[in-house]
Amino acid sequence: MTKIQLHLQDKDGTLHTVQARVGRSLMHAAVDSGLDGMAADCGGSLSCATCHVIVAPAWAEQLPEPAADELAMLEMTAAPLEPGSRLSCQIRLSTALDGLQARMPATQY
Structure with missing residues (x-):
């Protein structure tokens, strides 16, 4: 199982480097890491918008x-x-997203 590193800034501004399995969603990686600010109420079914992130410009272009x-x-x-x-x-x-940088907004609600 291949893993990559992600750099996620939580709602308080703390930067976290987490390991995530290739093939998972960014939402699941954040939830699995216990990051504060990732509500993900619908569990990834695209029906709540509580997994909003702001992807750094250099990475957003690659998505x-x-x-x-x-x-x-x-x-x-x-x-x-x-x-x-x-x-x-x-x-x-x-694997192309190894090193991805994103931040969570101040609120998901």
Whole structure:
């Protein structure tokens, strides 16, 4: 099982480096690591927008464009959208994303 490193900033501004298994979602990696601020209420079924993250610009460019259903759900986030705003349940981890940097907004509710 291949693992990669992710650099995730929690809602309080603390930077965490976590190991995540390739093939998992960014949301599951954050939840599995116990990071404060990742609510993920729907468990990744794309129905709640409580896994909102802001992906660093250099990494956001490497992600596929969000699908229409992700864009629609992003309109329901509690925190204002920013460049790089994504739902972490829709980001599938690959070896190309080793070192990915993202931060969680101040609130998911």
